[in-house]
Amino acid sequence: MATDKIRVLIVDDIAETRENIRKLLQFESDVDVTGTARSGKEGIQLALELDPDVVLMDINMPDIDGISATEQIRQKAPHIQVVILSVQGDPRYMRRAMLAGARDFLEKPPMGDELISAIRRAGEVARIERAKGTQQRNSATTASGNPASMSGFAPISKGKIITIYSPKGGTGCTTIAVNLAIALNNEDTRTVIVDANLQYGDVAVFVNEQGKNTILELAPRVDDLEPDVVEEILIKHEASGVRILAAPQRPELAEKVSADQFSKVLEFLQRMFSYVVVDTSSILTDVVLSTIDISDVVIVLTTQEIPAIKNARLFLDLLKTMAINKERIIFVMNRYDKRFSITPERVSENLKHEISTTIPLDEKVVITAINRGVPFMLDNRSQPVGKGIFSLAETVRARLNILESENEASVKR
Ligand SMILES: Nc1ncnc2c1ncn2[C@@H]1O[C@H](COP(=O)(O)OP(=O)(O)OP(=O)(O)O)[C@@H](O)[C@H]1O
Numbered sequence: 578m579a580t581d582k583i584r585v586l587i588v589d590d591i592a593e594t595r596e597n598i599r600k601l602l603q604f605e606s607d608v609d610v611t612g613t614a615r616s617g618k619e620g621i622q623l624a625l626e627l628d629p630d631v632v633l634m635d636i637n638m639p640d641i642d643g644i645s646a647t648e649q650i651r652q653k654a655p656h657i658q659v660v661i662l663s664v665q666g667d668p669r670y671m672r673r674a675m676l677a678g679a680r681d682f683l684e685k686p687p688m689g690d691e692l693i694s695a696i697r698r699a700g701e702v703a704r705i706e707r708a709k710g711t712q713q714r715n716s717a718t719t720a721s722g723n724p725a726s727m728s729g730f731a732p733i734s735k736g737k738i739i740t741i742y743s744p745k746g747g748t749g750c751t752t753i754a755v756n757l758a759i760a761l762n763n764e765d766t767r768t769v770i771v772d773a774n775l776q777y778g779d780v781a782v783f784v785n786e787q788g789k790n791t792i793l794e795l796a797p798r799v800d801d802l803e804p805d806v807v808e809e810i811l812i813k814h815e816a817s818g819v820r821i822l823a824a825p826q827r828p829e830l831a832e833k834v835s836a837d838q839f840s841k842v843l844e845f846l847q848r849m850f851s852y853v854v855v856d857t858s859s860i861l862t863d864v865v866l867s868t869i870d871i872s873d874v875v876i877v878l879t880t881q882e883i884p885a886i887k888n889a890r891l892f893l894d895l896l897k898t899m900a901i902n903k904e905r906i907i908f909v910m911n912r913y914d915k916r917f918s919i920t921p922e923r924v925s926e927n928l929k930h931e932i933s934t935t936i937p938l939d940e941k942v943v944i945t946a947i948n949r950g951v952p953f954m955l956d957n958r959s960q961p962v963g964k965g966i967f968s969l970a971e972t973v974r975a976r977l978n979i980l981e982s983e984n985e986a987s988v989k990r
């Protein structure tokens with residue numbers, strides 16, 4: 578880089594604010610305002626084009642808000658540091674901003690000194706992260722041999738495996754896997770659903786795309802997969818953009834896929850997608866167990882019925898013996914109906930594991946969606962059950978962020 582000044586991008590929808598900040602910074606010899614953006618969307622675009630060290634980000638803006646914009650910038654360019662400037666001194670905002678990956682949080686209007694020292698701190702971190710990124714990219718190039726073949730497919734960082742499991746059949750794994758994947762999928766966070774219910778997998782049926790390629794096409798060649806070949810075999814669900822890796826067509830074919838092959842496929846998909854959502858069967862096959870083992874987070878489902886709660890207890894115990902960190906588990910109550918006395922709070926207390934999200938019972942919306950082969954997150958997402966899925970998607974993102982920052986912290990230690 579030609580200069581070692583800290584390069585700053587200002588993102589705010591109000592012209593006056595942008596101008597005031599620019600004025601505050603103009604006499605700092607080590608700071609250079611390289612650009613200004615008027616909305617979250619423009620902020621993301623300019624951040625990726627100009628590659629600044631620090632982004633000063635407003636929260637309330639048209640199109641994409643500052644917190645989502647922060648999340649997207651950090652996902653694509655993790656070396657860029659974001660300092661949030663907001664009139665909302667609310668700690669909940671602050672927490673959300675931090676979870677989205679913001680480095681610092683200043684109240685508006687910022688004091689000159691305060692702003693400049695925040696920029697310097699963030700600029701320093703950006704420099705270190707940038708150097709680290711270059712190192713990693715260099716070693717990745719040598720390791721994989723052919724990085725060019727991944728371009729156009731690869732997310733910047735390794736994708737996350739999110740597995741949905743219920744220790745009791747018929748609890749809603751497939752319903753949640755399909756709809757959660759649709760909620761997580763967008764242009765920037767491409768999402769694939771993988772059906773790990775190898776005998777009776779029905780993900781493809783849920784989206785009315787049965788009868789196409791399945792994992793059987795990939796299993797024999799797991800050791801030399803190529804992104805374009807994999808992309809060919811995945812089913813493209815046109816209505817949502819989500820990709821699907823379907824289960825074999827007949828139950829007796831399940832044994833043709835080994836746990837090792839299955840894990841390798843998942844690991845390859847992590848290089849192509851931001852989120853790999855895995856639907857499972859309740860039967861703990863080797864495939865399901867090894868998937869749980871390599872998952873970043875496991876969503877464990879229960880309902881308000883005693884047998885489901887009993888099995889949830891058994892399964893949570895099993896995860897403990899598998900030494901799966903409790904933070905990797907997201908405990909969810911599906912088909913929640915407040916008329917029943919078994920509340921999420923009671924179950925949380927009883928099983929000593931907090932239920933993070935509840936998804937309400939709505940047979941009309943859910944069953945109609947399944948039978949039409951049109952997931953409710955496509956055409957009915959404002960219903961309470963859709964809101965439940967959105968809130969689960971938020972929980973998943975937040976949890977992944979926490980795990981990521983813990984991971985970073987332990988690497989530094
Ligand atoms: N929130 C909900 N409200 C109402 N019905 C639901 C809800 N979630 C799931 N269901 C219903 O429960 C049934 C089972 O759902 P689903 O197939 O998603 O469960 P599963 O855990 O994948 O089952 P399996 O063990 O067969 O794989 C379906 O009939 C579905 O419509």
Ligand SMILES: [Mg+2]
Binds near residue numbers: 856
């Ligand atoms: Mg299922």
